[in-house]
Amino acid sequence: xxxxxxxxxxxxxxxxxxxxxxxxxxxxxxxxxxxxxxxxxxxxxxxxxxxxxxxxxxxxxxxxxxxxxxxxxxxxxxxxxxxxxxxxxxxxxxxxxxxxxxxxxxxxxxxxxxxxxxxxxxxxxxxxxxxxxxxxxxxxxxxxxxxxxxxxxxxxxxxxxxxxxxxxxxxxxxxxxxxxxxxxxxxxxxxxxxxxxxxxxxxxxxxxxxxxxxxxxxxxxxxxxxxxxxxxxxxxxxxxxxxxxxxxxxxxxxxxxxxxxxxxxxxxxxxxxxxxxxxxxxxxxxxxxxxxxxxxxxxxxx
Amino acid sequence: xxxxxxxxxxxxxxxxxxxxxxxxxxxxxxxxxxxxxxxxxxxxxxxxxxxxxxxxxxxxxxxxxxxxxxxxxxxxxxxxxxxxxxxxxxxxxxxxxxxxxxxxxxxxxxxxxxxxxxxxxxxxxxxxxxxxxxxxxxxxxxxxxxxxxxxxxxxxxxxxxxxxxxxxxxxxxxxxxxxxxxxxxxxxxxxxxxxxxxxxxxxxxxxxxxxxxxxxxxxxxxxxx
Amino acid sequence: xxxxxxxxxxxxxxxxxxxxxxxxxxxxxxxxxxxxxxxxxxxxxxxxxxxxxxxxxxxxxxxxxxxxxxxxxxxxxxxxxxxxxxxxxxxxxxxxxxxxxxxxxxxxxxxxxxxxxxxxxxxxxxxxxxxxxxxxxxxxxxxxxxxxxxxxxxxxxxxxxxxxxxxxxxxxxxxxxxxxxxxxxxxxxxxxxxxxxxxxxxxxxxxxxxxxxxxxxxxxxxxxxxxxxxxxxxxxxxxxxxxxxxxxxxxxxxxxxxxxxxxxxxxxxxxxxxxxxxxxxxxxxxxxxxxxxxxxxxxxxxxxxxxxxxxxxxxxxxxxxxxxxxxxxxxxxxxxxxxxxxxxxxxxxxxxxxxxxxxxxxxxxxxxxxxxxxxxxxxxxxxxxxxxxxxxxxxxxxxxxxxxxxxxxxxxxxxxxxxxxxxxxxxxxxxxxxxxxxxx
Numbered sequence: 001x002x003x004x005x006x007x008x009x010x011x012x013x014x015x016x017x018x019x020x021x022x023x024x025x026x027x028x029x030x031x032x033x034x035x036x037x038x039x040x041x042x043x044x045x046x047x048x049x050x051x052x053x054x055x056x057x058x059x060x061x062x063x064x065x066x067x068x069x070x071x072x073x074x075x076x077x078x079x080x081x082x083x084x085x086x087x088x089x090x091x092x093x094x095x096x097x098x099x100x101x102x103x104x105x106x107x108x109x110x111x112x113x114x115x116x117x118x119x120x121x122x123x124x125x126x127x128x129x130x131x132x133x134x135x136x137x138x139x140x141x142x143x144x145x146x147x148x149x150x151x152x153x154x155x156x157x158x159x160x161x162x163x164x165x166x167x168x169x170x171x172x173x174x175x176x177x178x179x180x181x182x183x184x185x186x187x188x189x190x191x192x193x194x195x196x197x198x199x200x201x202x203x204x205x206x207x208x209x210x211x212x213x214x215x216x217x218x219x220x221x222x223x224x225x226x227x228x229x230x231x232x233x234x235x236x237x238x239x240x241x242x243x244x245x246x247x248x249x250x251x252x253x254x255x256x257x258x259x260x261x262x263x264x265x266x267x268x269x270x271x272x273x274x275x276x277x278x279x280x281x282x283x284x285x286x287x288x289x290x291x292x293x294x295x296x297x298x299x300x301x302x
Numbered sequence: 303x304x305x306x307x308x309x310x311x312x313x314x315x316x317x318x319x320x321x322x323x324x325x326x327x328x329x330x331x332x333x334x335x336x337x338x339x340x341x342x343x344x345x346x347x348x349x350x351x352x353x354x355x356x357x358x359x360x361x362x363x364x365x366x367x368x369x370x371x372x373x374x375x376x377x378x379x380x381x382x383x384x385x386x387x388x389x390x391x392x393x394x395x396x397x398x399x400x401x402x403x404x405x406x407x408x409x410x411x412x413x414x415x416x417x418x419x420x421x422x423x424x425x426x427x428x429x430x431x432x433x434x435x436x437x438x439x440x441x442x443x444x445x446x447x448x449x450x451x452x453x454x455x456x457x458x459x460x461x462x463x464x465x466x467x468x469x470x471x472x473x474x475x476x477x478x479x480x481x482x483x484x485x486x487x488x489x490x491x492x493x494x495x496x497x498x499x500x501x502x503x504x505x506x507x508x509x510x511x512x513x514x515x516x517x518x519x520x521x522x523x524x525x526x527x
Numbered sequence: 528x529x530x531x532x533x534x535x536x537x538x539x540x541x542x543x544x545x546x547x548x549x550x551x552x553x554x555x556x557x558x559x560x561x562x563x564x565x566x567x568x569x570x571x572x573x574x575x576x577x578x579x580x581x582x583x584x585x586x587x588x589x590x591x592x593x594x595x596x597x598x599x600x601x602x603x604x605x606x607x608x609x610x611x612x613x614x615x616x617x618x619x620x621x622x623x624x625x626x627x628x629x630x631x632x633x634x635x636x637x638x639x640x641x642x643x644x645x646x647x648x649x650x651x652x653x654x655x656x657x658x659x660x661x662x663x664x665x666x667x668x669x670x671x672x673x674x675x676x677x678x679x680x681x682x683x684x685x686x687x688x689x690x691x692x693x694x695x696x697x698x699x700x701x702x703x704x705x706x707x708x709x710x711x712x713x714x715x716x717x718x719x720x721x722x723x724x725x726x727x728x729x730x731x732x733x734x735x736x737x738x739x740x741x742x743x744x745x746x747x748x749x750x751x752x753x754x755x756x757x758x759x760x761x762x763x764x765x766x767x768x769x770x771x772x773x774x775x776x777x778x779x780x781x782x783x784x785x786x787x788x789x790x791x792x793x794x795x796x797x798x799x800x801x802x803x804x805x806x807x808x809x810x811x812x813x814x815x816x817x818x819x820x821x822x823x824x825x826x827x828x829x830x831x832x833x834x835x836x837x838x839x840x841x842x843x844x845x846x847x848x849x850x851x852x853x854x855x856x857x858x859x860x861x862x863x864x865x866x867x868x869x870x871x872x873x874x875x876x877x878x879x880x881x882x883x884x885x886x887x888x889x890x891x892x893x894x895x896x897x898x899x900x901x902x903x904x905x906x907x908x909x910x911x912x913x914x915x916x917x918x919x920x921x922x923x924x925x926x927x928x929x930x931x932x933x934x935x936x937x938x939x940x941x942x943x944x945x946x947x948x949x950x951x952x953x954x955x956x957x958x959x960x961x962x963x964x965x966x967x
């Protein structure tokens with residue numbers, strides 16, 4: 001059970017302010033999700049190679065040692081931007097996703113890969129949303145679009161790994177509000193298909209399902225639509241994509257979803273008051289997504 | 303006239319002030335600076351005139367008694383839920399469960415209402431000038447639901463005795479719901495409601511839907527050997 | 528054959544009661560509906576024993592050395608928490624399921640002993656509010672009869688997500704009990720077989736429940752405690768979420784908890800035993816630093832003072848009784864055997880309360896039968912029963928050296944069976960073994 005907020009900027013001149021606009025939206029969702037928080041920000045696109053967000057339990061993990069090791073292994077510059085208070089770092093490296101994931105799994109299993117892509121960064125942590133976003137300096141971030149989530153854990157532990165958004169592929173992520181009811185069997189089936197899970201979390205299973213469908217060649221729209229038949233339970237999903245985001249609600253649609261659109265942005269929130277301070281909100285088009293329908297912006301789920 | 307600015311004071315202070323008034327108190331209250339807060343003006347029990355300027359969150363005017371509440375904006379989940387009497391008028395759109403379980407009074411929504419409009423309603427009247435979402439009037443027991451626009455899937459599923467009037471299209475009817483005859487008393491009832499809600503429309507343009515009453519009692523066979 | 532056959536042997540899978548049920552289903556085409564809680568034997572409080580004082584512990588003298596029994600409920604947020612003299616409350620039972628005389632009797636008995644009663648599905652009756660000094664008002668998915676005037680008259684509000692007999696199910700009241708008065712209170716046509724919704728109409732999930740609780744507090748000006756009641760299933764997570772949603776008090780009802788009417792399959796096959804849910808609830812509260820700050824009331828098959836003491840020892844703040852209270856009033860009493868026989872039943876076995884023909888006059892709306900239920904006598908009997916329960920609990924507590932029932936702890940208990948030891952998380956008697964590794 002949780003809060004989800006999302007902001008997609010149509011107007012590029014607002015990119016520098018995305019963190020400033022988004023930080024209060026996260027804090028507004030504190031009551032819905034006091035346990036932990038996370039967000040996926042898209043920006044700072046790499047022109048060569050890929051970008052990974054890495055996290056470790058200890059705030060004082062020696063990221064630069066890892067950087068040196070990767071540089072000597074891969075030969076060539078490796079960039080490591082460290083969030084010193086949060087046990088997280090953004091790694092930019094000229095390598096394949098499979099290659100670097102496999103290297104890290106074998107040589108550094110203590111490091112978690114939170115996201116992979118050319119522009120996505122997924123950052124999450126335990127504690128109140130306000131504390132988590134301060135740790136990462138969200139208010140000063142720049143980017144084109146961002147999805148955030150505040151968590152009230154339902155049937156699994158409160159951990160960083162169990163926080164949303166979950167990565168579901170290159171530049172893809174999922175945030176979920178609701179509670180699934182058939183995720184345990186589905187997890188076993190997906191594990192047989194080679195999908196890895198780190199938690200007992202139902203949302204992680206939904207993310208794993210999407211990852212699998214996309215790997216099998218579905219378009220994002222097809223994958224989301226098929227999830228209506230395969231996933232049982234209550235859900236509002238917000239999916240971050242390389243160029244935008246998508247929203248889908250289950251057919252019963254009990255979990256909330258409010259959207260706002262102006263010429264400058266499209267915004268999503270579980271409760272309207274998270275949107276109330278956005279510029280131009282007084283004249284925004286406000287609506288609620290219909291159940292069992294894929295909505296998308298940015299072209300990735302047409 | 304009392305004016306309250308929610309950017310300066312809290313919803314708690316506003317509600318307490320409204321609750322402290324005697325049950326026969328009259329007067330005008332204006333609430334400015336509303337930015338989606340929950341439970342604004344809920345639990346009023348006096349014939350006040352309350353105007354809320356801005357969008358409200360969940361349960362605006364919840365359990366309203368006697369008051370006339372106007373919201374110049376949209377509202378979140380459960381506006382006027384369990385209202386007993388009085389009138390609530392939403393100038394914008396309403397989210398889910400508008401008028402849920404309401405026993406009396408009139409709820410008017412100028413825009414659209416989302417899913418479950420009038421769910422489990424128990425005698426109130428709801429007039430929506432726009433359209434309503436799916437599962438509206440689910441298990442509705444009594445009262446009238448008037449929709450000038452369209453209705454979503456499963457209208458009136460498992461309902462009891464609500465009179466549902468829809469002018470536009472109904473995406474699908476819920477379990478045990480059928481179209482019913484518009485007789486003179488229904489035309490009159492609908493006409494009065496439209497007029498009360500300030501809607502200039504001809505009842506003859508509406509269709510009536512109601513319970514087929516097949517679910518009222520368990521069906522028990524008697525296949526004795 | 529030279530030896531005599533040992534006699535008829537029943538097939539345990541196709542026992543005769545199972546055969547009867549298949550015959551009934553084939554005849555009617557509908558599930559069996561009945562009242563009461565789970566009938567099958569499950570690990571229960573009788574499987575636990577107390578370690579009384581001896582050499583290492585010293586007992587307290589009865590009568591002279593006090594063993595206090597009071598409890599305060601709702602200290603977290605409410606301006607007016609509830610002070611009870613005894614930690615046994617009367618659980619929610621609806622007017623509709625019970626008649627007005629029975630509700631009045633419950634109120635009288637509870638008042639005498641300084642405890643609370645609870646309304647049920649269908650709303651608050653004036654008699655109930657008049658006769659019950661401390662009244663908890665249930666806020667249910669159906670919202671039958673729910674209104675803000677009654678909400679404000681209540682001493683506490685219990686948001687019901689479910690009950691032990693049917694976690695995940697809604698209420699049920701068959702046509703024969705929907706009299707004029709019941710129909711009017713519930714805004715239903717007379718004589719329908721009423722089924723209540725299983726989810727609340729205007730919120731789903733603990734995140735939205737938190738907003739609903741805020742609304743209820745706003746409407747009652749934050750004066751009264753808000754309880755959240757759940758049927759025992761995934762109790763560890765449910766209790767944590769109830770705390771996060773803002774509860775002052777949490778009520779957990781095990782599968783032995785009764786109902787006036789629901790499908791038999793629901794009662795017997797959904798939910799976990801009361802014994803199993805208490806340690807889960809307590810662990811959840813302890814991990815959040817909320818044990819004793821958000822109070823825990825436990826119900827479902829509590830019958831005597833030993834049960835009360837065991838619940839307290841496992842960490843509950845109080846218990847609630849439903850079925851037992853009805854029995855104290857006279858439910859299933861041998862005096863009505865002739866009436867039970869006429870209904871193809873016998874005293875102690877009757878559970879078709881949904882039919883509204885209860886010879887004891889408690890779960891019927893029939894005025895003639897209900898007249899047999901004398902509220903004053905019923906009130907005295909309930910008070911006597913409550914008094915006896917509390918005396919029994921005190922006797923046990925003193926024997927364990929406690930000057931307050933709250934000071935009973937899990938270490939005062941041992942179990943007779945492996946199942947009870949695993950569920951209650953206390954050692955098997957004579958050993959230090961607690962079976963099971965849990966992920967909770």
